Structures are given as structure tokens and as C-alpha cells.
Amino acid sequence: MRPLDILRFGLMSLGSNRVRTLLMLLAMSIGVAAVVLLTGIGNGARLYIVDQFASLGTNLVIIIPGRAETASNTPATLVGETPRDLTLEDAQALSRSELVARVAPLNIGELHAVRQGRERQVPVLGSTTSFLDIHHLEIALGTFLPEEDWDIARPVCVIGPKVHQELFGRESALGELIRLGGYRCRVIGILGSEGRSLGFDTQELVIVPVAFAQMLYNTSGLFRILVEGKDPETLPRLKKHITETIAKRHHGEEDVTIITQDSVLATFDKILKTLTLTVAGIAAISLVVAGILIMNVMLMSVAQRTAEIGLCKALGATQGKIMTMLVSEALLLSAIGGVMGLMLGFAGAFGIAQVYPELKTMPPVWAVAAAMTTALGTGFIFSLLPARRAARLDPIRALAGH
Amino acid sequence: MIELRDISRTFTVGGQEVRAMDHVSLAIGAGEYLSIMGPSGSGKSTLLNIIGLLDTPNSGTYMLEGRDVTSLDDKQLAATRSKKIGFIFQFFHLIARLTAEENIELPLMLAGVAARERHERSAPLIDSFGLSNRQHHKPDELSGGQRQRVAIARAVINRPAVLLADEPTGNLDRSSGAEIIDLLERLNAEGQTLVVVTHDPEIGNRARRRIRVVDGRLAADSGG
Incomplete structure (x- = not known):
């Protein structure tokens, strides 16, 4: 089967049940939008703080009296001597x-x-x-x-x-x-x-x-x-x-502590990056939920289309071909939902940037890539089971079930 | 062309073994017109499924055009079905979201044939089957007879070695049923090997060779 035909076949099949398709697209796009938007906000906060530090000059060294790391285990602390x-x-x-x-x-x-x-x-x-x-x-x-x-x-x-x-x-x-x-x-x-x-x-x-x-x-x-x-x-x-x-x-x-802007900056940068990643991870869970939804709906769809799948097998489709068709359908759904989610997420980020101009809520490229990959990945993984079930359908029973 | 040797097929239903095919041997030559009749549950559908490579016998050998097809893997089975077998079903089994033309071209699409060639091959069939003004309609806009004609066109588009029809008129009124039989006989007259499974003696008796299946055995064979 040609890729273009697989694509067309999948699109037609998605188009034949619009409500179901729209609901799945909604779930997928919300997941992707959440990842994109939350990482955008996290990244914006990071850039804001980095910017603030940079305005102080990066070759600044701050000397503070006393040495935090050694204060508690020197004899000086025992006799009560201050630095x-x-x-x-x-x-x-x-x-x-x-x-x-x-x-x-x-x-x-x-x-x-x-x-x-x-x-x-x-x-x-x-x-x-x-x-x-x-x-x-x-x-x-x-x-x-x-x-x-x-x-x-x-x-x-x-x-x-x-x-x-x-x-x-x-x-x-x-x-x-x-x-x-x-x-x-x-x-x-x-x-x-x-x-x-x-x-x-x-x-x-x-x-x-x-x-x-x-x-x-x-x-x-x-x-x-x-x-x-x-x-x-x-x-x-x-x-x-x-x-x-x-x-x-x-x-x-x-007996002094020396702090450079660089080290403070690096620490903040690290903390905020971790925070952004965490938030993105939490948002990614919604993508997995969307994936499970896809699996449910695909299973339903396979049950509804038993006769069609049996027919395709009788007409000479291999198990692999049936699987390819169904997985492609799920991937198509994920891709469309993902793109919708990206648009939604970027629109949201743009909206926030309008309200808080000092926050540069631009989602980083890696987040966009990660959101899309996760969307496609969940679509793929969660369609495997339904697709396998379809591929293994007994064509005689599938065709008789009328 | 088709040669079944000592074919048996058993099913296990509720812990009990049911012998649906019991040591059946049958040879069908190219261009034959054969009907398989028998009461329901006699095994005539199982016989058809085995010939159509949808079912595998437990024992015996099946030679199709001189090639042993008894134990092929999924890929080889699919390829053989695609090239050698044409199915016609009682309930047509058209895909509702595809047009008549697309339904006819479905086997070619599954086989990876380019759209242009698909069209070139479906166009004469649509023409000769009297579907020219219905080719862009969806199945639910077609009459029963038209639907079955679409299904027949789909079955023969790959020029199969054998055309297997399972109660092809079972879901049609008398006149469209007669039309369909006429069409199938016309194809047979052009050299298409045709096997019709039916419990309607009126239809079954039109075949040149008639086989009766009872309890998984061939009870009668008018000769061949």
C-alpha cells in the first residue's frame, strides 16, 4: 500500500466519525499546549532572572565576611570567636x-x-x-x-x-x-x-x-x-x-566567602531549568492520558470496523498492512492534535507576553520538539495494542459478524 | 487448477470437537462453473473458506494452480488471496465511506498499485457492469443489486484464478438476484472459474457442476 493511500485512507476513516476524532484531537492538543505553554513560562522566568543578574555585570565579585563552609568545625567556633x-x-x-x-x-x-x-x-x-x-x-x-x-x-x-x-x-x-x-x-x-x-x-x-x-x-x-x-x-x-x-x-x-555573579547565575539557571523540566514533565502526563484515550477509542474503532478489517484481509492485506493502517491513523491523529496544540500553546504564550511584557514566554525549541515527540510517541505506543488486535482478527468471523 | 486432497478441518466448540470437513477431496478445473449446496452447518462455508485461503485445514493438501498452498505464512497467504482469489459475500461488505469506484479499486490500493493504473483497470469494469453513472456514489446511495455489482467488480479486478461467491443473492430481491446470477454467468462464459455457495436450489441447479455437502463430506457430485 502506498504511503499516500495509507494517509488518505486514515484521513477518511478519521473523517467518518467526526465527534470521536474531534474529542481525541482536543485531548491531544490540550496536552501539547500545556507542555509548550508551561515550559514557555518557565523559560521566561529563567530568562528574566538571568537578565537581572547580567545587568549587574558578570565580572563582579562579592566578598562576605565569615566562611560559611568552615564556620561550624573550626576551633574558633568552639571558643565563641566571631570571624x-x-x-x-x-x-x-x-x-x-x-x-x-x-x-x-x-x-x-x-x-x-x-x-x-x-x-x-x-x-x-x-x-x-x-x-x-x-x-x-x-x-x-x-x-x-x-x-x-x-x-x-x-x-x-x-x-x-x-x-x-x-x-x-x-x-x-x-x-x-x-x-x-x-x-x-x-x-x-x-x-x-x-x-x-x-x-x-x-x-x-x-x-x-x-x-x-x-x-x-x-x-x-x-x-x-x-x-x-x-x-x-x-x-x-x-x-x-x-x-x-x-x-x-x-x-x-x-575567613571570607567569595561569590561571583557567575556562580550565582549558574545556580539560578540550574534551579529554574530543573523547575521548567519538572513542569514540562507534569504536563507530559496529560499527553500520556491523551494516549490512553487514543488507545480506548482505537479499540472501540477496531470493534466497530471488524467487518472492514476482515474484508481487507480477505482482499489480500497482510497483518503488517492492517497494523500499518491503524497505527498510521493514530499517528495522523497525534500529529494533527499536536500541531493544533502547538498553535494553542504559542497563542497562549503570546497572550501572556502581552499581559506581562517583561516575561519572555517563548517556549524553547527543545520543548516544542519534546511535546511533539511525546504526542507522536504516545499515539504510536497506545495504538499498537488495538492495531495488533485488529491484525489478528479472524477474517471469517470478522466477515460473518453481521 | 484447484485440487483438494483429503482435507479435514475440525473446530473445538465448547470442549467438543466438531468435524466441519471430513476427508474431502475435490478437483476444480479452470473455467468451471460449480455450485456447492447443502443444509446450514453442513460445512459448505468451511469448504469455501478453505478454497479461499481464509481457513487452513488440519490435514490434507491444497494445490492451487500447481502450487502447494496448504501451509503458507501470513504474508504468502495474503499475497495469494490478493492475486488468485475473488470473494463475493452475501452482505456485499463494501466500505461505507468509500465511493463505488474506490471500493472496486480497494484490492489494488491494498496491493500498492498507483492511482492512475487503478483507474485504468477499474474503468472498463465500471463500464461493463453498468455502474458508469453510480461510480462516485457511496454504497448507501446504491441499490442492493448495484452494491453487489460493485462487490463483484472488486472481486474480479485482480483477475483472480477463482471467483468464490457465498450466497451472492441471499440479500437481494428476485429480480436483482437474477441480474447478479446473469452477471456471474457472463463472467464464467468469458472463462472465469466460478464457485457459488448457496442453499437455494434454483440458483445452485444452474451450475454445470453441482456438489452437495452433508456433515462435512461430499454427498453428491454431478461430475467434473
């Missing part, structure tokens, strides 16, 4: 390497910002000039922190647009004084409203010189140090350099 603080001098020492483009020490806390009776709790961040570039922030008005020695506790601040609006309303804030936790400081700049870096909202941020922040929080330590490498290629060398420099300064102890 050594990171200091401004540590940060300065790091900036002297040729591998380093920029260093920004960081202190962070929450303080009350007060101005003429208006009060608001704000996150106050202490850093240096280079913080602006490392975090890709923009200044809307005035200037950022002045470039000067890090240990000068100049009482100035740069405020986010939201803080500006809440403390000053429509008045100009530049040059005005606000109180931060008991100290007065002058507003020298307003941050642009653009930019929401991962972790904190720059709109409600107050940034002060790092030494001033240390004074405000009454500490000589740092929350962390941000180091931007000159080149992503030299990042491993930079990490080694940082470890060695800090250890030298901390009496030979490696």
Missing part, C-alpha cells in the same frame, strides 16, 4: 591589584530619615564613588558621592526619588539637610528613577560615604566588598588574589 570583620583597609588593599577595575566597600542598615517633622524608615547604604558604576545607577540631579579618601566621613547623601518625594514633596532637595539617625547630612544628589537592581529598590535608597555609614552604625566593619574585575577571563585569578590578600591581612586565615 574577623572586613575593614576599609582590606578594601583598599584589594584595589591596589592590576586585575581590579573598581572596588566598592558596602555597609547597609535601616535608619530613620527625618526632615521638618516628616519621617521615614529607609535603607541607608554606605559606599564610595565607584558604587554608581558597579551597579549601573544613574544620577538625576546633583552629583554622586565625591571622589576622595574613603575614611573621610563627609556628612552628605544621595537619595532615591521616592525618598525625595516623601521628605520634600515637590520642593527641591539639593543642598538641603536631613537627619539620619541623629546626624545631619546634606543632600547632594538625587538618583534617577530608572533602575531596580536585584535585591533593593534604588527608588527608596539613601546612599552615604562609607566612613559616614560606619559612624552611623558605629562599626569599623563592612557588610561586604564589591570588586569588579577588569576582564571576565581573569576572574579565577582575581578570586585567588582576593583570597590571598585577605588571608595575608587576617593572619593567614581564609
Whole structure:
């Protein structure tokens, strides 16, 4: 039998029972659409987060005081000794390497910002000039922190647009004084409203010189140090350099944790990929359910068409031919249902992208391929049993059963 | 051309062995017109099924055109049925969703013949069977006689060695039944070997050679 004839024969047979065919197509297409749509959403979420990280720059290294992995089994923990603080001098020492483009020490806390009776709790961040570039922030008005020695506790601040609006309303804030936790400081700049870096909202941020922040929080330590490498290629060398420099300064102890954007990014990427796969797997179950439906309906169809199958055998169709005919019919059904499902899934993904433009809900190619393969695979596997039953029909009985 | 030697066929029904064919030997020559008659349950259908290669005997040998076809596998059986045997059934067994023409061409389609050649071969049959104005109709738009004519055209399109008709008029009124018999006899006159199974003596007696089957044995053979 020619492939084209098999196809035509299958189509005609599907067309002869429209309701049954439509129901099966519906089941198949819902399954495929679910796989496509859910992986699309998962992939969109992954891309969104990767994008957020990438905006921070991938050659950024973050140094955190204390070493998570070794904290619990060193003698230091037994005698109750806390890890050594990171200091401004540590940060300065790091900036002297040729591998380093920029260093920004960081202190962070929450303080009350007060101005003429208006009060608001704000996150106050202490850093240096280079913080602006490392975090890709923009200044809307005035200037950022002045470039000067890090240990000068100049009482100035740069405020986010939201803080500006809440403390000053429509008045100009530049040059005005606000109180931060008991100290007065002058507003020298307003941050642009653009930019929401991962972790904190720059709109409600107050940034002060790092030494001033240390004074405000009454500490000589740092929350962390941000180091931007000159080149992503030299990042491993930079990490080694940082470890060695800090250890030298901390009496030979490696008591800091170094995080690169890359590793964080890779972890997130991995988690979200796994999540997407899981969701796709769950959706694939609906495809298997559709497959079982196909099997049921094919069995029914074989029972209904007993005489026809007997006839084909009497007219010279081999068992293989009968099987080919029925399996092709199921594959045809799966393929049409699959294509319908793809259209449905892509339409859904497009719809979501319209509502949430920041989520790029484009189903990945592998998901489309996997959904179609699963659809065809289930169609094939679940039609084998009915097809075999048909192929083994006794033509005499099949033809007599009238 | 057809030679059955010592054929037996037993069925097991409810734990009991039923002998449907009991050491039957029969030779049919090319171009013969043969009728098989007998009461129901006598084994005449089993005989027809064995000749038609739909059933395999438990013992004995079956030679078809000089070739032993007693123990062929599924593929060889299907190929032999396709080329050598034409079936005509009491209930026509046309496929409802196919047109008359497509039903006639079905054996060719199953055998993998190209559409153009199928058409070339079905066209003269449609013509000579008086189906020209019905060829694009579905079976449910045809009369009983027309349906059986379609079925006969389907049976002979592969120019089979033998045409087997199982109660070909059993589901038709008198006049269409007579038409069908005329058509079958016309084919036989053109050299087609014809075997008709019937319990209607009026039809059976028209055959040149008449066989009577009783209890799985040949009770009478008018000669051959």
C-alpha cells in the first residue's frame, strides 16, 4: 500500500466519525499546549532572572565576611570567636591589584530619615564613588558621592526619588539637610528613577560615604566588598588574589566567602531549568492520558470496523498492512492534535507576553520538539495494542459478524 | 487448477470437537462453473473458506494452480488471496465511506498499485457492469443489486484464478438476484472459474457442476 493511500485512507476513516476524532484531537492538543505553554513560562522566568543578574555585570565579585563552609568545625567556633570583620583597609588593599577595575566597600542598615517633622524608615547604604558604576545607577540631579579618601566621613547623601518625594514633596532637595539617625547630612544628589537592581529598590535608597555609614552604625566593619574585575577571563585569578590578600591581612586565615555573579547565575539557571523540566514533565502526563484515550477509542474503532478489517484481509492485506493502517491513523491523529496544540500553546504564550511584557514566554525549541515527540510517541505506543488486535482478527468471523 | 486432497478441518466448540470437513477431496478445473449446496452447518462455508485461503485445514493438501498452498505464512497467504482469489459475500461488505469506484479499486490500493493504473483497470469494469453513472456514489446511495455489482467488480479486478461467491443473492430481491446470477454467468462464459455457495436450489441447479455437502463430506457430485 502506498504511503499516500495509507494517509488518505486514515484521513477518511478519521473523517467518518467526526465527534470521536474531534474529542481525541482536543485531548491531544490540550496536552501539547500545556507542555509548550508551561515550559514557555518557565523559560521566561529563567530568562528574566538571568537578565537581572547580567545587568549587574558578570565580572563582579562579592566578598562576605565569615566562611560559611568552615564556620561550624573550626576551633574558633568552639571558643565563641566571631570571624574577623572586613575593614576599609582590606578594601583598599584589594584595589591596589592590576586585575581590579573598581572596588566598592558596602555597609547597609535601616535608619530613620527625618526632615521638618516628616519621617521615614529607609535603607541607608554606605559606599564610595565607584558604587554608581558597579551597579549601573544613574544620577538625576546633583552629583554622586565625591571622589576622595574613603575614611573621610563627609556628612552628605544621595537619595532615591521616592525618598525625595516623601521628605520634600515637590520642593527641591539639593543642598538641603536631613537627619539620619541623629546626624545631619546634606543632600547632594538625587538618583534617577530608572533602575531596580536585584535585591533593593534604588527608588527608596539613601546612599552615604562609607566612613559616614560606619559612624552611623558605629562599626569599623563592612557588610561586604564589591570588586569588579577588569576582564571576565581573569576572574579565577582575581578570586585567588582576593583570597590571598585577605588571608595575608587576617593572619593567614581564609575567613571570607567569595561569590561571583557567575556562580550565582549558574545556580539560578540550574534551579529554574530543573523547575521548567519538572513542569514540562507534569504536563507530559496529560499527553500520556491523551494516549490512553487514543488507545480506548482505537479499540472501540477496531470493534466497530471488524467487518472492514476482515474484508481487507480477505482482499489480500497482510497483518503488517492492517497494523500499518491503524497505527498510521493514530499517528495522523497525534500529529494533527499536536500541531493544533502547538498553535494553542504559542497563542497562549503570546497572550501572556502581552499581559506581562517583561516575561519572555517563548517556549524553547527543545520543548516544542519534546511535546511533539511525546504526542507522536504516545499515539504510536497506545495504538499498537488495538492495531495488533485488529491484525489478528479472524477474517471469517470478522466477515460473518453481521 | 484447484485440487483438494483429503482435507479435514475440525473446530473445538465448547470442549467438543466438531468435524466441519471430513476427508474431502475435490478437483476444480479452470473455467468451471460449480455450485456447492447443502443444509446450514453442513460445512459448505468451511469448504469455501478453505478454497479461499481464509481457513487452513488440519490435514490434507491444497494445490492451487500447481502450487502447494496448504501451509503458507501470513504474508504468502495474503499475497495469494490478493492475486488468485475473488470473494463475493452475501452482505456485499463494501466500505461505507468509500465511493463505488474506490471500493472496486480497494484490492489494488491494498496491493500498492498507483492511482492512475487503478483507474485504468477499474474503468472498463465500471463500464461493463453498468455502474458508469453510480461510480462516485457511496454504497448507501446504491441499490442492493448495484452494491453487489460493485462487490463483484472488486472481486474480479485482480483477475483472480477463482471467483468464490457465498450466497451472492441471499440479500437481494428476485429480480436483482437474477441480474447478479446473469452477471456471474457472463463472467464464467468469458472463462472465469466460478464457485457459488448457496442453499437455494434454483440458483445452485444452474451450475454445470453441482456438489452437495452433508456433515462435512461430499454427498453428491454431478461430475467434473
